[in-house]
Structures are given as structure tokens and as C-alpha cells.
Amino acid sequence: MDFDKELDARGLSCPLPILKTKKALNDLTSGQVLKVVATDPGSIKDMQAFANQTGNPLLSTTEEDKSYIFFLKKK
Amino acid sequence: METQSESLAMIPPDGALDRAIKERIDVLLEQRLEAKLAEIKAAKTPSMTIIATKGTLDWAYPPFILASTGAALGWDVSIFFTFYGLELLKKDLRKLKVSPLGNPAMPMKMPMGPAWFKSIRWNIPNAVQSLIPAYETFATKMMKKTIRKTGVAEIGELRSLCLEAGVNLIACQMTVDLFGYKHEEFIPEVKEYCGAATFLPMAKDADVSLFI
Numbered sequence A: 001m002d003f004d005k006e007l008d009a010r011g012l013s014c015p016l017p018i019l020k021t022k023k024a025l026n027d028l029t030s031g032q033v034l035k036v037v038a039t040d041p042g043s044i045k046d047m048q049a050f051a052n053q054t055g056n057p058l059l060s061t062t063e064e065d066k067s068y069i070f071f072l073k074k075k
Numbered sequence B: 001m002e003t004q005s006e007s008l009a010m011i012p013p014d015g016a017l018d019r020a021i022k023e024r025i026d027v028l029l030e031q032r033l034e035a036k037l038a039e040i041k042a043a044k045t046p047s048m049t050i051i052a053t054k055g056t057l058d059w060a061y062p063p064f065i066l067a068s069t070g071a072a073l074g075w076d077v078s079i080f081f082t083f084y085g086l087e088l089l090k091k092d093l094r095k096l097k098v099s100p101l102g103n104p105a106m107p108m109k110m111p112m113g114p115a116w117f118k119s120i121r122w123n124i125p126n127a128v129q130s131l132i133p134a135y136e137t138f139a140t141k142m143m144k145k146t147i148r149k150t151g152v153a154e155i156g157e158l159r160s161l162c163l164e165a166g167v168n169l170i171a172c173q174m175t176v177d178l179f180g181y182k183h184e185e186f187i188p189e190v191k192e193y194c195g196a197a198t199f200l201p202m203a204k205d206a207d208v209s210l211f212i
Helices: A016-026 A043-054 B002-010 B016-043 B061-072 B083-089 B135-149 B155-164 B173-178 B196-205
Strands: A005-009 A033-038 A058-064 A067-073 B047-052 B076-081 B168-172 B192-194 B208-211
Touching: A005 A016, A016 A033, A016 A043, A016 A067, A016 B061, A033 A043, A043 A058, A043 A067, B047 B061, B047 B083, B047 B196, B061 B076, B061 B083, B061 B155, B076 B083, B083 B168, B083 B173, B168 B173, B168 B196, B173 B192, B192 B196
Parallel strands: A005 A033, B047 B076, B047 B208, B076 B168, B168 B192
Antiparallel strands: A033 A067, A058 A067
């Protein structure tokens, strides 16, 4: 998937992946896509909840080699 | 006039029309109210108020984690620091300590060495803990090491993230007087020093209010 910015949140624990995602989204303009890579297993549910609450659609969640990859679209 | 008296004449004496009108109004009102409430809910920015009362390294986490996350979700967040919670507003956070003494729930594990060694839970009796000099300092050092290794944020970092995200940090003036603190000991970002009468109306209007 194409993306405009990538955030490496590997090795970070709750709530840092979410806080850094929020900050990274601030730098994007509407419609742009952010890729987030995290290792915190709690981030799977948290990223979905974050997307629902903030209205930035979560385009996909995949697991790859003990990492979780999220694609979020800035609303 | 005649029409009115005619229609009045049509009303059955048992008030059936009154009842019909009332029923219809109830239905319409309910529909309108639901739509209106949904509209208000969608337009409102959620808000959260937290009371932070604990001043140890472990208890410093919940208020800052919840506040920073709430702010990331786009909520308005305020934390009211009172009693020992004021320690979390000090300029120097390095003095925050954790004590396993009298806390049977705290797992005492070593953050270094092979896996089998790290998995040992050291059950040191309170009586022994209390006799070892600088036991709290040692436990705090171990916990800080574990925090770094597991990628958990440091308290100072979480507090900065809260401030960056616009979380209001409010201090209890009564506690400042009670413990003989000076405002200079606290970070300048403290939004205000006030009392319960200022905090409670904020909590009243908040969607989430927590006591930690």
C-alpha cells in the first residue's frame, strides 16, 4: 500500500504508539496515508479504537514477523 | 366561530381527542429528541477530569497515561493534583520512588541476567525490607531499569507529551500550603493553583471523571 509517511513505533509500550501516531497524523494533510509499525501487542485493539474515536480510518492491520503494521488515512 | 363550535361538538365527552393529541405529541417529541441528542453528542468534544493523589513512581503512570491518551483521542483533559499527587508536578521527577514495602502485589524481579533468573519472584519479608538501608532506592533503580527495557515511557516524557497535547495540569493550593511547598518547586506549566470549588464544576461537566 502506498503511504505518505512512516512511523516506527517498534519497542514502544502503551500509550506511546498511539501518542506518536497522533503526532505523526498532525503533520499530514487530509487524505494522506500514515504507515505505523509497532511491536506492542496491545496496539492492535488500541489503534482500532483510536481510529474509531478520532475518525481517521484504519485502512488495514497486518502482522508480519512479530510486528504490527497499520495504515491510517488522515481524515 | 360556528366551525369551532362544530368541531368542539365533535369532541367526544370522554376526552379521546386529548388523548390522541398527547400520544401524537409524545411520538413526535421522542423522534425529535433522539435526533437532537445525537446531534449534540456528535458536536461535543468529549472531556475527562482526573484527580491524581499518589506520588510514587508506579502511581505516577495512570494519570499521565490516561491523560495523554485522552488528549490523543481529541478529548479535553484536565488533571487535578492533590496531596501526594503534587510530587508529579515537581520540576525534578527523579526523586519519585517506588516501595515494595507493605505492597504484597508488587512483583520483585531482577531486570538483568538470564531468563530463568529474571523470572524469579523475590519474596522478601517486610521486616527484612524495612531493615535494609536504601531498599527503596534499590527497588526504584530496578524498576527504572525494567521500565527502560520494556519500552515503557519515562514519567517526564509522558508529562511532556501531556503538556504538548494541551492537557491542563492543575494544582491544589491547599496541599501546597499544607506541605509547605513553594510554587517555584513546580513546573511553570501548571495552569492554576486552586481548590475543590474550582475543580468540581469541571468534573460535573466532564464525560469521564477518575480518582487515582
